[in-house]
Amino acid sequence: MKLNKDKKILIVGLGLIGGSYAMALTKKGYRVGAITRSESSIEYALSMGLIDYGTTEIDKDIIGEADLIIFCLYPNVFYEWIKNNQQYFKPGAVITDVTGIKVNIVYKIQEILRPDVEFIPSHPMAGREVYGVKNADDRIFKGANFIVTPTSKNTPDAIELCRNLGEELGFYRISELTPEKHDDMIGFLSQLTHCIAITLMTCNNVEHLQDYTGDSFRDLTRIARINEDMWTELFLLNRDQLLKHISQFEVELDKLKIALNQNDEETIKDIMRKSTERRALFDKKEN
């Protein structure tokens, strides 16, 4: 299957990411439908022209007509949805997702999925600290990364379709990783950083912070406004990787602590030089 304007796209779960997908694809001229729990989300999306049609029901016709279904649900809800409703899929349909962890969801779903439907997993590395379709904004994809995480069950066609989806959505870089490598990477880049931000925000009960802070504390705690249901689920589904990264971070932080304790200027400077060098490289490659 190739992505083209004749294909019917269905989004299941119309929150911030689902809504932003709908916005981007509708602007590109695709016909986009939606199934979501809340009536007001459907009404809003219709009134803003984000979708063509939508329902809060498990509508067999809508599901059965869709060529590409994009699941924008929490991992466990996603799995339950597939288990309960996959009989309505159109033969040959392709499904993808936006789930932030892969190993613990991808194999489980590919395992139970009908053989005539293909699940090609992907992860859009974009988000905001606000929720719901009313905050949908396709500009969040600009300059952002889109990761396709195929397994041995995936076909080159579906991988290509999913890469095209990332491009059509407006992502800057499309990459491929195994689910394992993805979860390791995300455990470090995204989950560890959220753990650090919430720890920083909760470890000190000082008052009137805002009178004394510079930009650094604001930067490091931007993501400390966090959706506790979603992130707890994501953390626990990637627990071992995350714990590994927290420990690795602590080992490194302890090196700095020991150097401080011993007034070991040279070690502190070495760590800083390494940090500066790596961050500079990172900045450069960003452009």
Next chain:
Amino acid sequence: MKLNKDKKILIVGLGLIGGSYAMALTKKGYRVGAITRSESSIEYALSMGLIDYGTTEIDKDIIGEADLIIFCLYPNVFYEWIKNNQQYFKPGAVITDVTGIKVNIVYKIQEILRPDVEFIPSHPMAGREVYGVKNADDRIFKGANFIVTPTSKNTPDAIELCRNLGEELGFYRISELTPEKHDDMIGFLSQLTHCIAITLMTCNNVEHLQDYTGDSFRDLTRIARINEDMWTELFLLNRDQLLKHISQFEVELDKLKIALNQNDEETIKDIMRKSTERRALFDKKEN
């Protein structure tokens, strides 16, 4: 002494912060001179109209004419400068600084300072990840915090003068803290955050980070490009406070680690709720 356009202001140390001070004050109509080590910094500042006059020498006349002298030097260099050159100060002159730590510099300088000159310490909470007068930019003070840290040796007049300086520079909030309280606050808000950023940047040697990262990792490591000489000096001069804050952070991070280990959803969610609540408050007060 009151701050007015007849007063001669001298900046010692024309780097990013000294240069930005010069820019802001010159725009406001003050006559600003500079003493700094590098001839090219003086030439640049003169050619850009940031200063009225400047030299790389310890010029007795320039020092002796200055009513307000602002030291924008590393802490130890600042102390040496005062020790070696304070005989040239004008009687009744006021001096201030921009040093990022206070306890270990303020009392030492007030101790050796001539009794007819007053040192009123302050800390502009602003900066960039680039250095030197060529990157001077007075917009960094917009919306930022300026902290005056008087001791029992300071007079109400000098405190007022220093507050006025913060206002004239364009800072958003002017606050007062004791040197002790300042160093505690800065150990947490600024030094701990820099420790975290450099640790995050150095704890994992993964390649091609830039292909997979979202905004969170970029935000948390912006300050990982760090001037190792300056920050090592600042860390070591505030070592005990910083070590306390690192330990406090680690204790809190370990709570999260234990909760993850035990699949303790409720504790994880509690931490996240507390984090969200505190960060939301922080955002609100920022506006």
